[in-house]
Amino acid sequence: MKKPTASSSPPKRSFKTMNNNKQDLFSMLSSHLLVLIVSYLPFKEAARTSILSKQWRDIWRQNTKRLLARNPKKDIQKFSLACSKPEDFLIDIQNFVIFAISRNARELELDFSDPTRKEVDDLENHPAIVELPSQVYQHVGLESLKLFSCNFDASRIEGPKLRFLKLLSDVSHFHLSNQSNMLEVDIDFGKELNFEEVIGSLVHNFLLELYAVKVLTMCSVLF
Known part of the structure; x- marks a missing residue:
């Protein structure tokens, strides 16, 4: 008889549940936090977040001046x-x-x-x-x-x-x-x-x- 062996890998049940329910953890965050997250993205990537959902549509626009200011100051x-x-x-x-x-x-x-x-x-x-x-x-x-x-x-x-x-x-x-x-x-x-x-x-x-x-x-x- 084989001895049972302990598995070091974490249980996957929670991940499967999240996938099956199609939960979006970002949707649980406040707009203030989303604006902060997007502010750290490159300009093009920040603009692309607008197609994720209605909640994301205008998030990047609240960072327009900040995102532009982060671009290299060259001609x-x-x-x-x-x-x-x-x-x-x-x-x-x-x-x-x-x-x-x-x-x-x-x-x-x-x-x-x-x-x-x-x-x-x-x-x-x-x-x-x-x-x-x-x-x-x-x-x-x-x-x-x-x-x-x-x-x-x-x-x-x-x-x-x-x-x-x-x-x-x-x-x-x-x-x-x-x-x-x-x-x-x-x-x-x-x-x-x-x-x-x-x-x-x-x-x-x-x-x-x-x-x-x-x-x-x-x-x-x-x-």
Whole structure:
């Protein structure tokens, strides 16, 4: 007869019970503790926690400034941000863009267009609601700026190094005070409903304004 042997491994019953009941121990923690936990994560990992559950959705957003501040203080070559539903993230978007400018970003791309909407419907019934922070207009190191469905006042741009500008918006007036280094401008007005009425004067005004640009593209107007 074999002698019974003692097992050094811990019992697994408690783990099986937890798995079978699908208990989530994190859901038992307070929001304050969850915010503290997320604050120690890298920025990308912190943002990914928003898809875990409804409870986690906005936890990482309470750490936005702290998470951004923990990033290495070095220059950023390119900063891109896309959000098809920006209504609930306006403050976060402002913080992200201001952070990029504080890191001397040379290329800035902001896309707030909604691919599920038709282009006409998007521009006519859903105007841009995201305002470009004043820091962008004053950023002298900006070389490339791409904006989609973002409010923009070209006359406020002070960047003497700006070389490339791409804009998707319902634009009727455009003025660049400094375009000495501008090489290329790509502007899309969307599908203008009164296309035949505005095309002549609009194209004429843009050609006069962007006289120094080497390459000028106005896709919806020219095609």
